Amino acid sequence: MSRQKLFFAVAGLIIAALPVFAQTSAGTIGGRVIDATGLSMPGVTVTVRGVDLTQAFVTDGDGRFRFLDLAPGRYSVTSTLEGFATNVRENVVLDLGKHVDLPVTMQISALSETVTVTAPSPMVDAKQTGTATNFTIDELSKIPTSRDPFSLLRSVPGVLVDRVNVGGNETGQQSNFVTKGTRPQDAVWTVDGVAITDMALTGSSPTYFNYDNFDAIHVATTGQAITQQTGGAGLNFVVKRGTNLFHGGVHAYFDNDAMEASNVPAELTARGVTSATADHTRQISDYAGDVGGPLVRDTAWFYASYSVQDVRLVRRAGALVDRTQLENPNVKVNWQATRKDMVGFLYFDGLKIKDNRSPGTSGITFDAPTATFHQDNAYTGTPLHGLWKLSDDRVIAPNMFLSAKYAYYNTGFLLTPEGGMSLPAGRDLTTARSYGSTVQSSNVRPQMSVNLDLNSFLNGPGAAHDFHYGFGWRRVNATTGTLWPGNGILALAQTPTTQFAQIFREGSGTNRTSYMDVYAGDTISRGRATIDFGVRFDRQGGEALPSATAANPAFPAVVPGLNFSGYAAPFSWNNVSPRAGFTYALDEARKTVARASYSRFAGQLDSASVGYMNPSSSAGVAVYRWLDVNSDHLAQADEVQLNQFVAAANGFNPANPTAVTSANRINPDLRAPVTQSVVAGLDRELRANLAVQVNYTYTKTTNLLGNATFSVTPRVGVSISDYAAGPTLTGLLPDGSSYGIPTFIANQAKVTAGGSGFLLTNWNGYYTDYHGLEISAVKRLSNRWMGRVGASFNNAREHYAPEAMYDTNGNPTRTVTEPLVDGGQFAPQSTGNGSGNVYVNARWQFNANAMYRAPYGIEVAGNVFGRQGYPFPLFRTQALGADSGLSVLVTPRIDTFRYDNVWDTDLRAARTFTFHTVSLRLIGDLFNVMNANTALVRNNNVLSTSFTALGQNLSPRIFRAGLVVGF
Numbered sequence: 001m002s003r004q005k006l007f008f009a010v011a012g013l014i015i016a017a018l019p020v021f022a023q024t025s026a027g028t029i030g031g032r033v034i035d036a037t038g039l040s041m042p043g044v045t046v047t048v049r050g051v052d053l054t055q056a057f058v059t060d061g062d063g064r065f066r067f068l069d070l071a072p073g074r075y076s077v078t079s080t081l082e083g084f085a086t087n088v089r090e091n092v093v094l095d096l097g098k099h100v101d102l103p104v105t106m107q108i109s110a111l112s113e114t115v116t117v118t119a120p121s122p123m124v125d126a127k128q129t130g131t132a133t134n135f136t137i138d139e140l141s142k143i144p145t146s147r148d149p150f151s152l153l154r155s156v157p158g159v160l161v162d163r164v165n166v167g168g169n170e171t172g173q174q175s176n177f178v179t180k181g182t183r184p185q186d187a188v189w190t191v192d193g194v195a196i197t198d199m200a201l202t203g204s205s206p207t208y209f210n211y212d213n214f215d216a217i218h219v220a221t222t223g224q225a226i227t228q229q230t231g232g233a234g235l236n237f238v239v240k241r242g243t244n245l246f247h248g249g250v251h252a253y254f255d256n257d258a259m260e261a262s263n264v265p266a267e268l269t270a271r272g273v274t275s276a277t278a279d280h281t282r283q284i285s286d287y288a289g290d291v292g293g294p295l296v297r298d299t300a301w302f303y304a305s306y307s308v309q310d311v312r313l314v315r316r317a318g319a320l321v322d323r324t325q326l327e328n329p330n331v332k333v334n335w336q337a338t339r340k341d342m343v344g345f346l347y348f349d350g351l352k353i354k355d356n357r358s359p360g361t362s363g364i365t366f367d368a369p370t371a372t373f374h375q376d377n378a379y380t381g382t383p384l385h386g387l388w389k390l391s392d393d394r395v396i397a398p399n400m401f402l403s404a405k406y407a408y409y410n411t412g413f414l415l416t417p418e419g420g421m422s423l424p425a426g427r428d429l430t431t432a433r434s435y436g437s438t439v440q441s442s443n444v445r446p447q448m449s450v451n452l453d454l455n456s457f458l459n460g461p462g463a464a465h466d467f468h469y470g471f472g473w474r475r476v477n478a479t480t481g482t483l484w485p486g487n488g489i490l491a492l493a494q495t496p497t498t499q500f501a502q503i504f505r506e507g508s509g510t511n512r513t514s515y516m517d518v519y520a521g522d523t524i525s526r527g528r529a530t531i532d533f534g535v536r537f538d539r540q541g542g543e544a545l546p547s548a549t550a551a552n553p554a555f556p557a558v559v560p561g562l563n564f565s566g567y568a569a570p571f572s573w574n575n576v577s578p579r580a581g582f583t584y585a586l587d588e589a590r591k592t593v594a595r596a597s598y599s600r601f602a603g604q605l606d607s608a609s610v611g612y613m614n615p616s617s618s619a620g621v622a623v624y625r626w627l628d629v630n631s632d633h634l635a636q637a638d639e640v641q642l643n644q645f646v647a648a649a650n651g652f653n654p655a656n657p658t659a660v661t662s663a664n665r666i667n668p669d670l671r672a673p674v675t676q677s678v679v680a681g682l683d684r685e686l687r688a689n690l691a692v693q694v695n696y697t698y699t700k701t702t703n704l705l706g707n708a709t710f711s712v713t714p715r716v717g718v719s720i721s722d723y724a725a726g727p728t729l730t731g732l733l734p735d736g737s738s739y740g741i742p743t744f745i746a747n748q749a750k751v752t753a754g755g756s757g758f759l760l761t762n763w764n765g766y767y768t769d770y771h772g773l774e775i776s777a778v779k780r781l782s783n784r785w786m787g788r789v790g791a792s793f794n795n796a797r798e799h800y801a802p803e804a805m806y807d808t809n810g811n812p813t814r815t816v817t818e819p820l821v822d823g824g825q826f827a828p829q830s831t832g833n834g835s836g837n838v839y840v841n842a843r844w845q846f847n848a849n850a851m852y853r854a855p856y857g858i859e860v861a862g863n864v865f866g867r868q869g870y871p872f873p874l875f876r877t878q879a880l881g882a883d884s885g886l887s888v889l890v891t892p893r894i895d896t897f898r899y900d901n902v903w904d905t906d907l908r909a910a911r912t913f914t915f916h917t918v919s920l921r922l923i924g925d926l927f928n929v930m931n932a933n934t935a936l937v938r939n940n941n942v943l944s945t946s947f948t949a950l951g952q953n954l955s956p957r958i959f960r961a962g963l964v965v966g967f
Contacts, residue, residue, distance in 0.1 A: 026068075026069045026070050026071055026072065026096065026097075026193075026238065027070050027071075027072060027094040027095060027096055027097060027098045027099065027100070028066060028067060028068050028069075028070065028094075028098075028099045028100070029048060029066075029067045029070060029075065029077065029092065029094060029099075029100045029102060030064065030065060030066040030067065030099065030100075030101060030102070031064070031065060031101055031102035031103055031104055032059075032062065032063045032064050032065075032103060032104070033046070033059050033063040033064075033065065033079055033104040033105075033106060034063055034103070034104070034105055034106070035084075035105070035106055035108070036105065036106075036107060036108070040061070040062050040063030041059060041063045041081065041106055042059050042061045042062070042063055043058060043059060043081060044058070044059040044063070044065075044079050044080070044081045044084075044104075044106065045057075045058055045079070045080050045081065046058075046059060046065040046077060046078070046079050046104075047077070047078045047079075047080075048067045048070070048075050048076070048077050048078075049075060049076045049078070050070065050071070050073055050074075050075050051073060051074075051243040051244070051245070052071075052241060052242065052243040052244060052301050052334065053334075053336065053342070054298070055067055057398070058398065060398070060399065060457070060459060061459060062459040062464065064457070064459065064464060066457060066466075068401050068455055069342075069393050069401070069403060070094055071094075071215060071238065071241055072094055072095055072096045072136065072137070072215050072216040072238060073093075073094060073137075073215065074091055074092065074093055074094075075092045075094060076088060076089065076090050076091070076092065077089040077092055077102060077104075079104050079106060081106060083108060084106040084107060084108055084109060085106070085107045085108075085109035085113040085114065085115045086113065086114040086115065087104055087105070087106055087107075087114075087115050087117065088114055088115065088116045088117065089102060089104070089117045089119075090116060090117070091120075091121070092121050093120075093121040093780065094121075095134045095136060095216065095218075096134055096136075096215075096216035096217070096218040096236065096238055097134065097218040097220070097225075097236065098125045098128070098134070099125050099126075099127045099128070100121060100122060100125075101122060101125075101126055101127075101590065102122075119688075120688040120689050120780075120782070121780075122590070122591075122685065123685045123689065123690065123691035123778070123780065124590065124591060124592075124593050124683045124684070124685045124691055125593075125683075126530060126583055126585055126590050126593050127523060127525075127530050127532065127583060128583070128595065128683075129223050129532055129581025129582070129583060129595050129596070129597035129679065130220060130221075130222050130223025130224055130225075130581070130597060130599070130679055131157075131158070131220070131221045131222045131223060131679055131681070131695050131697060131774070132218060132219060132220040132221060133155070133156045133157070133218075133219045133221070133776075133790070134216065134217075134218055134219075135152055135216060135217040135218075135219075136216055136780075137214075137215050137216060138780075138781045138786055138851075139786070139788065139849070140211070140214065140216075140217070141212075142781075142786070142851045142859065142861055142908075142910075143849045143851060143861050143863055143908070144861055144862065144863055144906040144907060144908035144925045144926075144927070145211075145863065145906070146165040146166070146167060146168045146169075146170070146171055146927075147168060147171065147211040147212075147253065147286060148165055148168065148170070148171040148172075148209075148211060149209050149211065149214075149217060149235075149237070150165070150170075150171075150173075150174075150175040150177075150205075151165035151170065151171070151175075152217065152219075153175070153177050153219065153233075153235075154845075154847065154865055154867075155788075155790065155847035155849070155863075155865065156219050156221060156233075156790070157221070157695075157772075157774035157775075157776060157790040157791065157792035157845070158179060158180040158221050158222070158697065158772055158774060158792050158794060159177055159178070159179050159180075159219070159221060159233060160177060160178050160179075160794070160840050160841065160842055160845065160867070161175050161176075161177045161840075162175060162176040162177065162830040162838045162840050163175055163838070163936070164865075164902060164904060164936065164954060164955075166904065166927050166928045166954065166955035166956075166958065167255060167281065167284065167906075167925070167927035167928070167955070167958040167960055168253075168255070168281075168284045168286070168311060168960070169281055169284070169311070169313055169955045171284070171309065171324070171326075172208050172309065172311055172324035172326050172352060172354070173324070174201075174204055174205065176204075176709070176828075176830040176838075176840065177233070177840070178796070178826075178828055178840045178841075179221055179232050179233040180221055180222055180677075180697055180699050180770045180772055180794070180796070181699050181701070181768050181769060181770025181772075181794075181796035181797070181826055182230075182231050182232045182233075182675050182699055182701055182768075182770070183203070183230075183232060183603055183673060183675070183701060183704070184203050184232070184708065184709055184828055185202040185203040185232070185603065185604065185606060185709065186202075186203055186230035186231055186232030186601070186603050186604060186673075186675065187203040187204070187230075187232040187233045187234075187235065188203075188228055188229070188230055188232060188233070188234045188235065188604075189204075189205045189206075189235050189237075190234065190235065190236045190237065191236075191237045191239065191346075191348065191387065192237070192238060192239050192332075192344075192346050192389065192391075193236075193391070193403070193405060193451070194346075194387070194389050194405060194407040194409075194449060194451075195449060195474065196387060196407075196409055196411075196447070197604070198445060199445070199447070199476040199478065199513055199604070199605075199606060199607055200443065200445055200476075200478040200480070200511075200606065200608065201709075202604060202605075202606035202607075202709075203232060203604075203709075205235075206350075206409070206411045206445060207348075207349075207350030207352075207411060208326050208328070208350045208352055209237070209328060209350060210288055210305060210307035210328035210330065211286075212251060212288055212290065212305070212307070213237075213239055213240060213290075213305055213307075213328065213330055213348075214237050214238060214239060214240065215238045215239070215240050215241070216238050217235070217236070217237055217238075218234075218235075218236040218238075219233055219234070219235050219236075220233065220234035220236075221233055221234075221697075222599075222677050222679050222695075222697045222699065223579075223581065223597040223599050223677060223679045224599070224601070226468070226519045226521050226534045226536050226579050227453065227470065227519065228601075229515075229517060229536070229538050229577075229601065229602055229604060230601050230602065230603060230604050230675070231599065231601035231675030231676075231677055231699065231701070232675075239303070239330065239332050239346065239348070240290070240292065240303050240305075240332070241292070241301060241303050241332055241334055242292035242293050242294065242295075242301030242302045242303045242332070242333075242334065243292065243293065243294070243301060244293075244294050244297055244298065244301070245293060245294075246291070246292070246293035246294070246967075247291070247292055247293060247966070247967065248289070248290055248291030248292060248293075248966070248967055249289070249290065249919075249964060249965050249966035249967060250287070250288065250289040250964075250965050251286070251287070251288050251289075251962065251963065251964045251965075252285075252286070252287050252962065252963045252964075253284075253285070253286040253287075253923075253960055253961070253962045253963075254283075254284070254285050254286075254960065254961055254962075255281065255283070255284050255958050255959060255960040255961070256281065256282065256283040256284070257280055257281060257282055257283070257314075259958055259959040259960070259961075260280060260281055260956050260957070260958040260959075261931050261956045261957040261958070262275035262278075262280075262956055263928075263931045263932070263933035263953070263954070263956040263957070264278045264933070265933050265935070265950060265953055267950060268316075268950060273316060275956075276314075277314070277316055278314075278316050279313070279314060279315060279316050279952065279953070279955065280313070280314050280955065280956060281312070281313055281314075281955065281956075281958055282312040282313060282314050282321055283310070283312045284309075284310070284311050284312070284960070285308075285309070285310045286307070286308075286309045286310075287307065287308050287309075288305060288306065288307030288308070288328075289305065289306060289307075290303065290304065290305035290306075291303075291304055291305075292304070295333070295335075298336070299335065299336050300333065300334065300335040300336065301333070301334050301335075302331070302332065302333050302334075303330075303331070303332045303333075304330065304331045304332075305328070305329075305330045306327070306328070306329050306330070307326070307327065307328045308325070308326070308327050309324075309325070309326040309327075310323070310324075310325050310326075311323070311324040311325075311326075312324075315356070315358070315367075320356045320369045320372070321355070321356060322354075322355070322356045322357065322358070322372075323354065323355040323356065324352065324353075324354045324357075325352070325353045325354070326350070326351065326352055327349075327350075327351040328348070328349065328350055328351070329347070329348070329349050329351075329386075330347065330348045330349075331345075331346070331347040332344070332346050332347075333345040333346075337392075340394055340395040340396075341392055341393070341394050341395075342392070342393040342394075343390075343391070343392050344389070344390070344391040344392070344393070345389065345390055345391075346387065346388075346389040346391075347386060347387065347388055347389075348386055348387045349385055349386025349387065350386070350411075351377055352375060352376075352377065352413065353374075353375060353376055353377070354373070354374070354375035355374055355375075355418070356369065356372045356373075356374075356418060357372055357373040357374070357375050357415070358372055358373075358835070359371070359372065359373060359434075359438055359439075360831040361427065361434065361831065362829075362831050362837055362887070363427075363429045363432060363837075363877070363887070363941060364427055364429075364432055364433065364434050364836075365432040365433075365835065365836045365937075365939050365946065365949060365951045366431075366432055366433045366434070366946075367433075367434050368419070368433070368434045368435050368436065369418060369419075370417065370418055370419025370420075370423060370436060370437055371417065371418075371419060371425065371434040371435065371436060371437055371438040372417070372418050372438070373415040373416065373417060373418065373438065374415070374416050374417075374418055375413055375414070375415055376413065376414045376416075377412065377413060378412035378413055378414040378442055378443060378444050379410050379411070379412055379444065379446075380410055380412075380444055380446050382410060382446075384408060384410055385410050386409070386410060386411070387407065387408075387411075388407065388408050388409070389405060389406070389407040390405070390406050390407075391403065391404060391405040391406075392404045396454075396456075397456070399456045399457045399458070400454065400455070400456035400457075401454065401455040401456065402452065402453070402454050403451075403452075403453045403454075403455075404451070404452050404453075405449070405450070405451045406448075406449070406450050407448065407449050408446070408447075408448045409446065409447045409448070410446045411445055411446065411447075412443050412444035412445050412446075412479075413443050414441070414442050414443070415439075415440065415441040415442075415443075416440050417437040417438045417439070417440060417485055418437075419436060419437035419438070419485070420437060420485070421437070421440060421483070421485045421486070422437075422485065422486060423436045423437035423485055423486050423634075424436050424437065424484075424485060424486030424487050424488075424489055424490075424491070424634045424635065425437050425438050425439065425484060425485055425486070425489075425490045425491070425634070426490070426491035426492075426493075426632075426633040426634045426635065427490065427491070427492050427493070428493040428633055429492070429493060429494050429495075429877055429885075429941060429944065430493060430494075430495055430496055430941075430943065430944055430945055431944065431945055431946060432836075432939050432941065432944055432946050432949070435491075435632075435633035435634060436485070436486070436491075436633070436634050437485040437486065438485070439482060439483065439484050439485070439490075439619075440481075440482070440483045440484075440485065441480070441481065441482055442479075442480070442481035442482075443478070443479070443480055443481075444477075444478075444479040445476060445477065445478050445479070446476070446477055447474065447475065447476040447477070448474070448475055449472070449473065449474040449475075450471075450472070450473045450474075451470065451471070451472045451473075452470055452471045452472075453468075453469075453470035454468070454469055454470060455467075455468055462526055463524050463525060463526035464524070464525045464526070465522055465523070465524055466522065466523040466524075466525070467520075467521070467522050468519075468520070468521050468522070468523070468534065469518070469519060469520035469521070470518070470519055471516075471517070471518050472515070472516070472517045472518075473514075473515065473516050474514070474515040474516075475512065475513070475514050475515070476512070476513050476514075476515075476607065477510055477511075477512050477545075478510065478511050478512075478513070478607035478611075479508075479509070479510040480507065480508075480509065480510075480511075480617055480618070481506075481507065481508045482504075482506065482507035482508070482618065482619040483506050483507075483619075484504040484619065486634075487552075487553055487554035487635075487636070487637055488503065488504050488505070488552040488553050488554055488559075489501050489502065489503050489504070489552075489554060489635045489637070489640065490502040490504065490635070491626060491628065491633060491634050491635035492626075492885070493628070493633070494877045494879060494884075494885050495877065495943060498877075498879050499625065499626045499627065499628060500623050500624065500625065500626055500646060500884055500885070501623070501624050501625070501626035501635040501639070501640040501641075502621050502622075502623050503552050503554070503555055503558060503559050503621060503622045503623075503624065503640070504552060504559065504619040504620070504621045505549055505550065505551050505552050505559045505560065505561055505562075505619060505620050505621075505652075506549040506550040506551075506561065506619060507549060507616065507617060507618045507619035507620070507650070508547055508548070508549050508616055508617075509544065509545070509547040509549075509564065509611060509614050509615075509616035509617030509618075510544070510545040510547060510617070511542060511543075511544050511545070511607040511608070511610045511611030511614060511617055512542050512543050512544075512545060512607070512610070513540065513541070513542040513605055513606070513607050513610050514540070514541055515538070515539070515540050515604075515605070516538070516539045516540075517536060517537060517538045517539070518536070518537050519534060519535065519536035519537070520534055520535060521533060521534020521535070521579065522534065528584055528585035528586075528588075528590065529582070529583070529584050529585075530581075530582070530583045530584075531580075531581070531582050532579070532580065532581040532582070532583075532597075533578070533579065533580040533581070534578070534579050534580075535576060535577065535578050535579070536576070536577045536578075536579070537574070537575070537576050537577075538573070538574070538575045538577065538602045539572060539573065539574050540572065540573040540602075540604070540605040540672065541568075541569055541571070541572035541573065541605070541610075542569045542605065542607065542610035542611075543566065543567065543568045543569055543610065544564075544566050544567050544569070544610065544611045544613070544614035544616075544617065545566050546564060546565050546566040547564050547566075547614075547616040547617075548561070548562070548563045548564065548616070549561045549562055549564075549615075549616045549620075554637040554640075555637070555640075555642075558622060558657065559620060559621070559622050559652065559657060560657050560658050562615060562616065562658060562659075562660050563660060564614065564615055564616040564660050565660065567613065567614075569610045569666070570666050570668040571666065571667070571668050571669065571670040573602065573605055573670075573671065573672035575602035575672050575674070577599075577600045577601055577602055578598075578599075578600055579597070579598070579599045579600070580597065580598050580599075581595070581596065581597035581598075581599075582595070582596050582597070583595045583596075591684065591685040592682070592683070592684045592685070593682070593683045593684075594681070594682050595679065595680065595681045595682070595683065596678075596679065596680045596681075597677075597678070597679045598676070598677070599676070599677045599679075600674065600675070600676050601674065601675040601676075601677070602672045602673075602674060603672050603673030603674070603675070603701075603703075605672070608711075609666075609670070609705065609711065609760060612651075612662075612664055612666050612711075612713075612760040613651065613661070613662040613664050613665065613666055614651070614662065615651040615652070615659070615660060615661070615662040618650040618651065619650055620648075620649075620650045620651055620652030621648065621649050621650050621652055622645070622647075622648050622652060622654050622657075623645075623646040623647045623648065623649070623884055624640050624641055624642055624644055624645055624646060625640075625641040625644035625646060626639055626640055626641065627639050627641065646879075646882070646884045647756060647882045647883070647884045648663070648756035649756070649758075651663055651664045651757070652756070653755040653756060653757065654756060655752065655755060655756075656755070662757065663716070663754070663755035663756055663757030663758075664713075664716070664757045664758050664759070664760070665716050665757060665758075665759045665760070666759075666760045666761075667759060667760060667761035667762070670705075670760065670761060670762060671703045671762055672703060673701055673702070673703045673704050673705060674701065674702050674703050675699055675700070675701045676699065676700050676701075677697065677698065677699045677700075678697070678698045678699075679695060679696070679697050679698075680695070680696045681693060681694060681695035681696065682694050688782070689779060689780040689781075689782040689783075690777070690778070690779045690780070691777070691778055692775070692776065692777045692778075693774075693775070693776045693777075693778075694773075694774070694775050695772075695773070695774045696771075696772070696773055697770065697771075697772045697773075697774070698769070698770065698771055698772075699769060699770040700767060700768070700769045700770075701767060701768045701769070702767045703762050704762065704763050704766055704767065704768070705760070705761075705762060705763060706763065706808075707763075707766070707768070707798055707817070707818060707826070707828065708817060708828035708829055709828065709830075710808070711760055712763050712766075712806075712807070712808050712810075712818065713758035713759055713760050713761070713808065713809065713810070714758065714759055714761070714806060714809065714810025715746060715750075715751055715754055715756075715757070715758055715759070715809060715810050715882075716754035716755060716757040716758060716759050717750055717753055717754035718746050718747065718750045718751060718754060718810060719810075720803075720805070720806055720810070720812050722746060722747040722750045723744035723745060723746055723747070723811060723812055724744065724745055724747065725742065725743075725744060725745075726742075726743035726744050726745040726813070726878075726880050726881075727743055727878075728740050728741065728742050728743070729741040729743060729876060729878060729888055729890065731876075731890065731942065733874065733890070733891065733896075734874075734897070734948070735897075739890045739891070739892075741813075741814065741888055741889070741890055742813070743813045743878060743880055743886075743888060744811055744812050744813050744880065745880045745881035745882075745883075746810075746811065746880075746881050746882050746883065748881060748882060751881075751882045756882070758809065758810075763804055764801075764803060764804065765800065765801030765802070765803045765804030766798070766799065766800055766801070766804040767798075767799050768796065768797065768798045768799070768826045769796075769797055769799070770794070770795065770796045770797070770826075771795045772792055772793060772794050772795065773792065773793045774790065774791065774792040774793075775790070775791050775792075776788070776789060776790040776791075777789045777790075779850075781851075784852060784853040785850065785851060785852045785853065786850065786851050787848070787849060787850035787851070788847075788848070788849055788850075789847070789848040789849075790846070790848075791844070791845070791846045791847075792844065792845055793843065793844050794842060794843055794844065794845070795843065796825065796826040796827075796841060797823055797824065797825060797826055798819075798821075798823075798824060798825075798826040799822055799823060800820055800821070800822045801822075805820050806818070806820075807820070807886065809883055811880065811883050811886065813878075813880060813883075813886055813888055814888065814889045815875070815886055815887050815888055815889055816829070816837075816873050816875040816887045816888075816889045816894075816940070817829050817887070819873070819889050819893065819894045821892075821893050821894070824893050824894055824895075825841050825871065825893070825894055825895045826841065827839040827840060827841035827870070827871050827873075827894045827895065828840050835936070835937045835951040835952035836937040836938065836939060836940075836951035836952065837937070837940060838870060838936070838937060839870055839871040839872075839873060839894060839895075840870060841870060841871055841894070842867045842868040842869070842870060843868050844867065844868050845866070845867040845868070846864075846865070846866045846867070847863070847864070847865045847866075848863070848864050849861070849862065849863040849864070850862060851908075856911075857911055857912060858909060858910070858911050859908070859909070859910040859911070859912075860907075860908070860909055861907070861908040861909075861910070862905065862906060862907045862908065863905070863906045864903070864904075864905050864906075865902075865903070865904045865905075866901065866902065866903045866904075867901065867902050868898065868901055869898040869899035869900045869901050869902060869934075870898065870899055870936075871894050871895040871896075871897070871898055871899075872897040872898055872899055872938065872940060873889055873891050873893075873894045873895070873896070873897070873940060874889070874890050874891045874896075874897070874940050874941075874942050875887040875888055875889050875890060875940060875941060875942065876888055876890055876941060876942045876943045877941060877943060887941075890942060899934070899935055899936065899938075900934050900935065901934075902932075902934050902936070902954070903930070903932060903934075904927075904928055904932070904954065905928070905929040905930055906925065906926065906927045906928070906929065907925070907926045907929055908923065908924065908925045908926075909923075909924050910922065910923045910924070910962075917967055918965065918966070918967050919964075919965070919966045919967070920963075920964075920965055921962075921963070921964040921965075921966070922962070922963060923960075923961070923962030923963070923964065924959065924960075924961060924962070925959070925960040925961075925962065926957065926958075926959050926960075927957065927958050927959075927960065928954060928955065928956065928957045928958070929957060930957075931956060931957040932954050933953045933954055933956070934953060934954045935950055935952075935953050936951075936952045936953055936954060937950075937951035937952040938950055938951055939951060
């Protein structure tokens with residue numbers, strides 16, 4: 001069947017379906033009303049009341065009622081019918097993404113009588129088939145955290161984060177993370193039901209947040225809802241909303257180096273590093289205010305907030321102050337426009353200004369202050385900056401509900417070198433230091449989206465059906481500008497005797513990606529069993545837009561500029577993804593539920609893949625030998641050996657330097673990565689407000705383009721058989737064992753014949769998988785205490801068939817990013833923390849938090865986090881012909897050596913004072929209570945003069961004071 005026929009067949013199937021049911025970004029309350037004999041009761045008016053809205057539903061022929069798209073919080077549910085006592089269920093707790101099933105029994109009564117049911121809300125969701133973690137408003141506000149959504153991820157079983165945030169020292173930084181062995185690029189970020197994922201740095205958040213903006217945060221890790229395309233983590237943030245009562249407040253959190261201990265490791269003390277010169281916090285402040293209430297009581301409500309965060313850190317690596325400033329304006333309006341329409345509006349922006357940001361260059365541990373970035377915000381020309389969303393939740397019929405959303409998100413950022421654009425740039429891998437200035441990067445990434453999701457219900461013979469279907473469309477433009485400073489030449493010293501000059505032209509291009517999806521499914525409930533199944537179709541593609549770039553200023557004839565006319569991507573991705581799940585309540589009270597599910601997902605398309613043949617979107621480069629005659633670590637034009645060409649990259653073809661066709665190629669049969677997952681689990685409500693859960697998860701990802709954030713792209717026209725043996729690298733490892741690593745060099749004639757280009761294609765024969773066991777327990781706030789404990793045992797592996805045994809550029813030499821060990825640990829490399837390379841992999845992780853209301857109104861709370869130390873793979877840089885600088889892995893495996901295990905304990909004491917309608921909350925937080933100084937990053941280049949030098953350790957113990965005033 002052709003792709004077009006397949007699309008129309010799927011679309012036709014969905015359109016022809018009965019009215020259907022879509023999972024929403026909030027939660028649902030439903031149930032069945034029966035009489036004392038167990039018979040269904042149609043015609044009962046069921047009313048749900050929250051802090052803002054009131055909704056009513058008349059039970060259907062089977063006595064069922066449903067309330068959809070409810071915000072997280074507490075509700076009352078009232079059931080009335082003439083001749084029966086009114087049934088009131090108070091304090092029904094609804095968590096984000098959950099379904100609360102409430103059975104209601106009506107009693108005959110000739111009088112006007114009310115029966116109030118005080119039973120606690122169920123803890124087990126009998127319809128949930130995947131794995132997820134909910135952060136409720138209680139946990140967000142009462143547990144000591146770094147007040148950064150990224151830092152919450154470390155407490156989610158199966159999610160591993162590349163850094164440890166102590167008291168806010170990593171707040172405002174983009175954390176990289178891996179979820180149960182899946183692609184990091186497949187994480188999905190959602191705000192109030194709108195996907196905002198950065199599709200250029202795919203899987204990343206395009207912004208930073210005000211921690212107090214959210215009612216709840218939901219992180220799905222496996223078996224995600226059919227509304228999510230990918231198998232990566234799904235992060236959903238629900239913004240607070242106004243109510244019928246005016247409420248608001250201000251908060252202030254503050255810490256500085258006077259409130260911080262010292263934990264300088266002995267190895268740094270021996271080198272003269274003191275607490276004043278070591279990495280530490282100079283000052284962190286977090287101020288915000290919010291207000292919400294009715295615009296028109298019972299009809300329209302608003303919520304607005306504004307926050308300012310200022311994070312100042314002393315960085316030993318560059319002897320400078322790394323300063324991050326964040327501002328977050330936010331406005332949300334909900335309007336009951338008609339009896340059937342709830343209209344919503346959301347505005348949000350995340351403004352970031354940062355001084356002395358490390359470029360996070362692989363192999364560089366110590367940045368020159370002039371070679372760091374100043375970061376600012378960047379937008380398109382439209383006056384609409386930030387996220388703008390309009391929505392309508394409409395009740396089409398008693399058994400049919402529509403949620404329609406339109407969103408426009410204008411976002412981007414600009415990185416300019418602190419040293420300005422007049423200094424050239426230099427890097428020395430032997431000393432792990434940078435010199436001069438660094439590259440300027442402009443990134444503008446506007447996106448718009450439309451979503452239509454429908455829910456409806458049908459009672460069939462002996463079962464209830466919740467049908468769900470919907471449609472989504474999204475378009476993202478990723479405009480990237482790259483300009484190297486000074487003479488446009490990067491000086492690169494790989495070893496004391498191997499030096500290169502990289503001659504760049506300007507990069508300035510736009511790659512557009514487009515996404516369309518349709519889905520349909522059914523959740524069937526019969527007795528204690530629930531069956532959920534559905535199918536999703538995704539189509540992804542794009543184009544490179546016309547652009548022009550400037551030549552290298554020092555060598556305009558060697559690396560000239562170009563005028564590019566654009567192209568349509570030679571491929572499109574069309575994926576059909578089935579999902580199926582089953583739950584069964586093992587007891588009549590539905591307090592013990594067994595679960596199993598199978599899901600198939602399509603990876604999301606990044607703009608770089610669409611623009612891989614766009615010669616303007618990256619800075620084309622030619623590499624020549626360089627002699628540092630004046631020993632200034634910078635390449636002057638007369639030091640470049642133009643008679644010793646080494647390599648070319650980023651689509652530049654030295655044989656045809658003015659070509660507007662890139663030397664790179666894209667396989668027209670390029671396929672989307674596919675993740676398949678299987679989940680089996682058991683949920684048990686041990687007692688009121690306390691539940692435990694055990695899950696086994698298996699995932700497998702195939703059709704991969706690479707094993708981390710960037711793609712593996714073999715050379716055009718060069719196969720594995722075209723590589724000849726190079727030198728064997730020998731030496732001793734720190735444990736005294738020897739290594740002998742074979743290397744390989746590409747046939748230069750084949751490289752030249754291929755225009756020094758690279759091929760974007762699937763890495764056939766390579767795949768990753770994951771086996772994991774997770775155990776968790778949740779205690780909802782009641783009887784003065786609450787808590788959540790989670791632990792996971794992770795085994796994320798990568799597999800290489802013989803035909804897949806090659807590295808990023810197709811070289812069969814094993815590297816630190818492509819270890820070429822079949823069945824070895826999957827450990828994607830991250831350089832985002834600016835202190836060196838981090839390899840994200842841990843066999844186990846643990847997190848536990850709790851809060852207790854002690855006498856005199858004092859709240860005491862704590863959080864304990866632990867994980868296995870990440871791998872410490874060792875490499876040495878080697879020039880191998882056209883591959884001018886491979887980081888060759890010299891340890892047998894990526895995890896032959898590991899860092900020490902990481903433990904971090906945080907504590908809180910808080911007390912709230914109330915004066916009439918005003919509350920005053922005093923908070924004291926203590927982070928890294930044990931003042932651990934565990935090593936997190938070291939220089940892992942065995943040839944470096946600073947090999948094993950400490951790049952980063954756990955930040956010292958610090959006290960943070962907080963004040964929250966509310967009304």
